[in-house]
Amino acid sequence: MYEIISKTEVVPNIYELIIKAPEIAEKAKPGQFVILMIDEAGERLPFTLSDWDAKKGAITIYFLEVGLSTMTLARLDKKNISAVIGPLGKPVSAEKFGTIVLGGGCYGIGGIYPIVKALKEAGNTVITIIEARSSYLLYNKEKLRKYSDRFIVTTGDGTKGEKGKVHDVVKIMIKRKEKINRAYFIGCTFMMMNCFNETKNHDITTFVALSPIMVDGTGMCGCCRCLVDGETKFACVDGPIFEAKDIDWDILFKRNAAYSQQEAMIYQFHSCESREV
Amino acid sequence: MDVKEKLKISRQKMPEQDPSVRAKNFMEVPLGFSTKTAQLEAQRCLNCKIPKCKEGCPVYVKIPEFLKLIVEGDFAAAARKIKETNALPAVCGRVCPQESQCEATCILGKKGDPVAIGRLERFVADYERENNLIKIPKKQPAKNKKVAVVGSGPSGLTVAGDLIKLGYDVTIFEALHKPGGVLIYGIPEFRLPKAIVEAEVDYLVKQGVKLKLNKVIGASRTVEDLFKRDGFDAVFLGVGAGLPRFMNIEGENLSNVYSANEYLTRINLMKAYLYPEHYTPIALGRNVTVVGGGNVTMDSARCALRTGAQKVTIVYRRAREQMPARGEEIHHAEEEGIILKLLNNPVELIGDEKGAVKKMRCIKMKLGEPDESGRKRPVPIEGSEFTLNTDLVIMGIGAGANPLLTSTMPDLELNKWGYIVADENGRTSMEGIWAGGDIVTGSATVIQAMGAGKQAAKAIDSYIKSGK
Ligand SMILES: Cc1cc2nc3c(=O)[nH]c(=O)nc-3n(C[C@H](O)[C@H](O)[C@H](O)COP(=O)(O)OP(=O)(O)OC[C@H]3O[C@@H](n4cnc5c(N)ncnc54)[C@H](O)[C@@H]3O)c2cc1C
Ligand SMILES: Cc1cc2nc3c(=O)[nH]c(=O)nc-3n(C[C@H](O)[C@H](O)[C@H](O)COP(=O)(O)OP(=O)(O)OC[C@H]3O[C@@H](n4cnc5c(N)ncnc54)[C@H](O)[C@@H]3O)c2cc1C
Ligand code: SF4
Ligand code: FES
Numbered sequence: 001m002y003e004i005i006s007k008t009e010v011v012p013n014i015y016e017l018i019i020k021a022p023e024i025a026e027k028a029k030p031g032q033f034v035i036l037m038i039d040e041a042g043e044r045l046p047f048t049l050s051d052w053d054a055k056k057g058a059i060t061i062y063f064l065e066v067g068l069s070t071m072t073l074a075r076l077d078k079k080n081i082s083a084v085i086g087p088l089g090k091p092v093s094a095e096k097f098g099t100i101v102l103g104g105g106c107y108g109i110g111g112i113y114p115i116v117k118a119l120k121e122a123g124n125t126v127i128t129i130i131e132a133r134s135s136y137l138l139y140n141k142e143k144l145r146k147y148s149d150r151f152i153v154t155t156g157d158g159t160k161g162e163k164g165k166v167h168d169v170v171k172i173m174i175k176r177k178e179k180i181n182r183a184y185f186i187g188c189t190f191m192m193m194n195c196f197n198e199t200k201n202h203d204i205t206t207f208v209a210l211s212p213i214m215v216d217g218t219g220m221c222g223c224c225r226c227l228v229d230g231e232t233k234f235a236c237v238d239g240p241i242f243e244a245k246d247i248d249w250d251i252l253f254k255r256n257a258a259y260s261q262q263e264a265m266i267y268q269f270h271s272c273e274s275r276e277v
Numbered sequence: 278m279d280v281k282e283k284l285k286i287s288r289q290k291m292p293e294q295d296p297s298v299r300a301k302n303f304m305e306v307p308l309g310f311s312t313k314t315a316q317l318e319a320q321r322c323l324n325c326k327i328p329k330c331k332e333g334c335p336v337y338v339k340i341p342e343f344l345k346l347i348v349e350g351d352f353a354a355a356a357r358k359i360k361e362t363n364a365l366p367a368v369c370g371r372v373c374p375q376e377s378q379c380e381a382t383c384i385l386g387k388k389g390d391p392v393a394i395g396r397l398e399r400f401v402a403d404y405e406r407e408n409n410l411i412k413i414p415k416k417q418p419a420k421n422k423k424v425a426v427v428g429s430g431p432s433g434l435t436v437a438g439d440l441i442k443l444g445y446d447v448t449i450f451e452a453l454h455k456p457g458g459v460l461i462y463g464i465p466e467f468r469l470p471k472a473i474v475e476a477e478v479d480y481l482v483k484q485g486v487k488l489k490l491n492k493v494i495g496a497s498r499t500v501e502d503l504f505k506r507d508g509f510d511a512v513f514l515g516v517g518a519g520l521p522r523f524m525n526i527e528g529e530n531l532s533n534v535y536s537a538n539e540y541l542t543r544i545n546l547m548k549a550y551l552y553p554e555h556y557t558p559i560a561l562g563r564n565v566t567v568v569g570g571g572n573v574t575m576d577s578a579r580c581a582l583r584t585g586a587q588k589v590t591i592v593y594r595r596a597r598e599q600m601p602a603r604g605e606e607i608h609h610a611e612e613e614g615i616i617l618k619l620l621n622n623p624v625e626l627i628g629d630e631k632g633a634v635k636k637m638r639c640i641k642m643k644l645g646e647p648d649e650s651g652r653k654r655p656v657p658i659e660g661s662e663f664t665l666n667t668d669l670v671i672m673g674i675g676a677g678a679n680p681l682l683t684s685t686m687p688d689l690e691l692n693k694w695g696y697i698v699a700d701e702n703g704r705t706s707m708e709g710i711w712a713g714g715d716i717v718t719g720s721a722t723v724i725q726a727m728g729a730g731k732q733a734a735k736a737i738d739s740y741i742k743s744g745k
Pocket of ligand 1: 047
């Protein structure tokens, strides 16, 4: 059993979860993730590590309520969950590369934080850009600002910062011939692909954090396989962060939709059910 | 009873669930012997002077001895007799390929049917467990030495069981949330009820083995940590061959194409067949195709049938005689209506606009000259391609060495396929580190993994005692 230290809905539909997991807190590196299980009957749910504190023995993740499991986690009133496994996946290498753009959307606003911090501490010039549909959906701003040389907020409706999305800002920066050596994007697959579409022809080494459906997270099942540079790779052990130029996006989208029908039905069913109670 | 009378008794059949019923449930297929049938079957043993059966068994189970105890009606003693050399008789009685081991060498098999050794092994182990006759064995005094076992498959469980009895402080680290390795995540409930595996693990825990689940060694902790921080005196690596193989053909990344590992893990470990009570989903194919010819293939095919497929076809590139699966499983699969398409090999998978698999293109094969494994090599027949309709494909073509752990141990010698190099005692190239089971031999059998565990436990004991 793993103790939930706190669970907070930071903005509508996005939750911050702090869990006691001292061994993971001690080993965690930026870019890695954990797998959670709510209980024995639960799914094995992958979430990006957003923060950790070895002294307190705590880890932080942000999750978006999208389906049955994340709904259950959001509404959980127990103080424990049955499993936290990790840290999994390959960390990013935090060296000095020069000027780096880091973009986060949705849960990626949480997920990008340890990479921002590590790259800043490694002596890079860090430009952080986050996106949300509207100002009330932005979170984690102060933590990100602290480690960013420039911190840019975008909103779809223009209620805060620039109107638009991360890729719009990236596009403008490139147009202005601003020097960018590297870029990292975390968010939904569509957001990452859009961002990469802006950087790809401009000699900017771009990395994205893939989120294919997973089961074990240890390279045992092959569920998370992606086509990277013409080769089948397992995102849970070879990734989840890959260089964007090599990724077959089409396969990624299609494999991620594999259970959408079943999941949508069950989610609706459960949502109605719990409303009645 | 004299030999003539013995020879008159025919091999006893074990009652089974009817194929049409069991194809729709996950309950065990063979139902077990009654005490009467078991005794009758055990009486068939001729008590050979030089019992050949024993030589066929990789861990030399005292077969004629335990059969004699069955005839005498002391079933618990029979179980203990087996356990002198084999700690998991309820498992082995169900999943060992007896027809190529003990039963293959039983003298009765020369002219007729061999003694049903496997079924009797299962019988006594079940009897002992169901009647609460399992005794916790006496432990030697505590040695105050710590051994870490990485992986809770049959090899790891054996090492833990042997060393705890010798007085060691034993901790098992398991990556998954349930212990048992392939016995839990791979082999389905209808072949090996999970309650049996749980009882075996429980038995070890009762003896004092510490079980740490959800610990991925190499990620959560390194082997170096085990020595330097946790103070273990020796480490056994029994991590199995947990890397799914694919064929590298066009279309393999379409959705509804599974590795057998994923398909079986979703069903057995995550209980996807109970979706949505259990939260992990699985695609429900109507027309399922499984590629391969081993136990993994049979298990996947039979799970597909049990989750509602109307048609399940196995595509295998060699002939029936060369299928590595247990005879009984092939027989059961066919009884349940699974179609075997032998001497065929997939060359391409074709999807629809949503990226889900719809068709499989295959090529016909014929048998050529024997290959390294001694089996006749299948060769494609040119121009014989044809297309099958299918809405779910499972690749059951085998597994390789998972590099997650070994890649964190640069000093550990591996062979060219990534398996750990170990001698017959399981000793690796690194001091204090042993390995055994599928991570050394490649995909093999439960009993071979247990055999490797036994050797390693002995060697670890003498290493800790003598420093060698
Ligand atoms: C390495 C990795 C890191 C991740 N990090 C985070 C994170 O930090 N925060 C967060 O909120 N989510 C993260 N995800 C996604 C998260 O795991 C899924 O959203 C979650 O498993 C959905 O579970 P569910 O049962 O609630 O929804 P489901 O009912 O399973 O799915 C609902 C919808 O989400 C889609 N979906 C299902 N699984 C995934 C998935 N793995 N990735 C993307 N979409 C999926 C489905 O296609 C469906 O449309 C990550 C995924 C991976 C692989
Ligand atoms: C579907 C299927 C059906 C089979 N049917 C039969 C059969 O009928 N008869 C038969 O004799 N054999 C059968 N086999 C083969 C047999 O199961 C294996 O040979 C045997 O289980 C190997 O045992 P093992 O101890 O080496 O490893 P495994 O059983 O593979 O167990 C290894 C364990 O180590 C864990 N692990 C891996 N990496 C780490 C890590 N880094 N840290 C911590 N833990 C880790 C894994 O999660 C797993 O639990 C079958 C195999 C499969 C896949
Ligand atoms: S070989 Fe057969 S008949 Fe002979 S001792 Fe073994 S089981 Fe009995
Ligand atoms: S999740 Fe199973 S191999 Fe990656």
